[in-house]
Amino acid sequence: xxxxxxxxxxxxxxxxxxxxxxxxxxxxxxxxxxxxxxxxxxxxxxxxxxxxxxxxxxxxxxxxxxxxxxxxxxxxxxxxxxxxxxxxxxxxxxxxxxxxxxxxxxxxxxxxxxxxxxxxxxxxxxxxxxxxxxxxxxxxxxxxxxxxxxxxxxxxxxxxxxxxxxxxxxxxxxxxxxxxxxxxxxxxxxxxxxxxxxxxxxxxxxxxxxxxxxxxxxxxxxxxxxxxxxxxxxxxxxxxxxxxxxxxxx
Numbered sequence: 673x674x675x676x677x678x679x680x681x682x683x684x685x686x687x688x689x690x691x692x693x694x695x696x697x698x699x700x701x702x703x704x705x706x707x708x709x710x711x712x713x714x715x716x717x718x719x720x721x722x723x724x725x726x727x728x729x730x731x732x733x734x735x736x737x738x739x740x741x742x743x744x745x746x747x748x749x750x751x752x753x754x755x756x757x758x759x760x761x762x763x764x765x766x767x768x769x770x771x772x773x774x775x776x777x778x779x780x781x782x783x784x785x786x787x788x789x790x791x792x793x794x795x796x797x798x799x800x801x802x803x804x805x806x807x808x809x810x811x812x813x814x815x816x817x818x819x820x821x822x823x824x825x826x827x828x829x830x831x832x833x834x835x836x837x838x839x840x841x842x843x844x845x846x847x848x849x850x851x852x853x854x855x856x857x858x859x860x861x862x863x864x865x866x867x868x869x870x871x872x873x874x875x876x877x878x879x880x881x882x883x884x885x886x887x888x889x890x891x892x893x894x895x896x897x898x899x900x901x902x903x904x905x906x907x908x909x910x911x912x913x914x915x916x917x918x919x920x921x922x
Contacts, residue, residue: 681709681907683717687786690717695727698735705907710742712906714752715866715913716855719796720789722782724757725767736770743775745904749864749913750857755785797824800855805845813841813854817865820856829863831922832897836914839890840867843875843912850909862899866913868906875903875912897922 679696690713698706713721723739730736743754756778758764767778779785799820803809814834821830837854844852850869857864877891894901894914901914 679705681706683709683713685718686782688718689720689722689786689789690714691722691724691782693724693727696729698728698730698738699732700735703735703738704905707738707742707745708905709907710739710754711745711904712908712911714742714746714750714754715868715904715906715911716800717752720753720755720786722755722757722785722789724782726757726759726763730766730770733766733770736767736772739776740772748900748902749866749915753789755779755788757782757785794859796857796859798855798857800853802851802853803841805849805851807845809845809852810838810841813837813852813867816854817856821858821863824858826858826863828921829916832916832920833863833865835897835922836865836894836901836916837867839894840865840912840914843867843890844869844871847871847873855911855913861918863916864913865916866911868909868911870909872905872909874905874910 679702681694683690683692692713694706710721710723739754739756746752754776756776758767758778759780764778777788779788801816803812814837817833817837818830821827821833841852844850844867848869848871850871853868855866877889897920898914899917899920904911
């Protein structure tokens with residue numbers, strides 16, 4: 673449970689989805705906290721994120737766009753739906769007036785939201801572990817990644833995924849004081865490698881001021897060997913992720 677000013681956020685699991693409840697006030701003080709908490713639930717959770725906002729007050733109707741922003745952050749990965757629940761017809765009408773329901777539907781109860789989320793028939797496998805903030809963690813992260821992909825029948829993607837996880841973990845060790853959390857996921861023939869840390873600063877490609885684009889940074893390598901990569905803010909920091917398809921085999 674998270675308390676931020678007069679905002680209380682709780683999360684649990686039910687019927688194969690992540691169910692959150694947010695109470696308090698959604699305004700300029702709490703906008704980012706709400707958005708990042710939903711993103712974190714999507715990144716670390718299950719097949720869908722359902723957010724009960726029945727007791728969440730938004731004095732400015734535009735504040736509801738926190739949920740639209742969260743949805744856009746998770747659109748490419750982990751690509752799970754975000755749905756709102758509000759038990760008040762007046763409250764649902766107010767949320768609809770904000771325009772967010774074009775991207776994030778609002779339902780009257782949790783059962784309806786679970787039904788609307790639908791069944792994800794894709795075969796999703798996921799494993800994660802936390803490593804120490806030491807150089808040896810790069811080798812350990814590669815071994816973890818290799819073990820996961822081999823066990824799941826994706827040994828042909830081990831080299832690419834190991835390259836990506838090395839870059840991500842090295843960046844955490846170089847630029848933060850965090851213990852990196854490595855997540856490996858497969859959905860059908862797509863592999864995702866994600867690394868989380870507790871530093872909110874976004875991951876960006878760096879170029880040396882003198883050599884510019886001629887300097888090959890770690891994230892430039894990730895760009896070259898992945899279908900897509902991104903950095904998602906979370907309530908506890910950030911998660912940097914990369915999608916690897918069959919075309920990215922090395």
